Amino acid sequence: MTTTSQKSVLWLALLAALATPTSAWAHLQAGEAGGFLSGVHHPISGWDHVLAMVAVGLWGAQLGAPALWLLPVTFPMVMALGAMMGLLGIPLPGVEIGIALSAMVLGTLVATEKRPPLWVAACIVGFFAIFHGHAHGTELPAGQSGLLYSAGFVMATGCLHGMGIAIGVIHRWSAGRLVLRVAGGFIAAAGVYFLVSGLA
């Protein structure tokens, strides 16, 4: 419970803070704020991307170290390679199908709790990251701050993996393991839906 004296101190602190104003940084470099926020928004703007990236984190949590951090490091780096291909206009066939398949395959791997060798897991994740990256690269809007857009884009992707890892912590409990497998099944089913929608 806040006492009167505590309230007084808070008011005094507020008064002191107001008495020492800081400069207003009102003039950002053109495109900076928009570029970063657009970059952050892009990976979370579609369920196909979100589910696949969360699935990478879930699978990493199931596999444990070193896959726990290796997979989420592999995905953004290879995804950036795919995005670079998209930016440079290098074509990649079946991008939407690849993205739908990524949700299907990664969801299935989580649902079945498969434990392949580390390099195989990294190759699977890297393979699908190319499709996600290429889709993002071809859709990047012009006129933004390239660096900040890219930073926001990569950070948002990493945070989605982090979310998957955080959820995957429940893997240490038997009930949690079951919930994770069900979540994997849900992601795989969503992948089937994306695939059917893409082919229709």
Added chain:
Amino acid sequence: MLKRGSARVGLGRLAIAALLLGLDCPRAEAHLVTTGLGPVYDGVAHLALSPADLALLVVVTLLAAMRGARPGRWLLALLPSAWLAGGVLGLTLPVNPSLDWAIGLAFLLAGGLVAADRNLPLPVVSGLVTILGAFHGFLTGAALTAAPSAGLELTGEWVALIVIVTLVAGLVVSLKAFWARIVVRVVGSWIAATGLLLIGWSFRA
């Protein structure tokens, strides 16, 4: 335990102190005409508020500091020296090259090495720190040639660089926990991925 009366007296004194603090506002020296330090502060603010500059310096610092205290100490000597030499060269040469792809390449190289966490020999780490520091300094100096007090701005950036590099290096060298090292490697991978995107962006049709 303080009595209620003495607590009130204490609060009253605090209120008077806060009032005096509020009344004793310093002059607004927004333009720093009188001191001539404006361009120096511009330089400090520029480095602190430029994500591209900060990211490159941070990743170079991570690269050296992850290898331990000795490379970290070399970093504190080499990076500011190389950066300043590059900056002075950039100021004197009449060119302002657009090298976004090279910045992306530097991100990719340094970030990739941080993510890989390979045990590089000290001469290799020192060489990379020197080359990347000089490159960054050169770009900064070249971008400042049009500024009226370019030398002072460069000095401000240099001072800010020393402070930032020292703090980041000290923090990273002191990291002992396994997970903390993983976090640094993840940051390196993100910077490398950003570098790849920047290369693609700079060659975009």
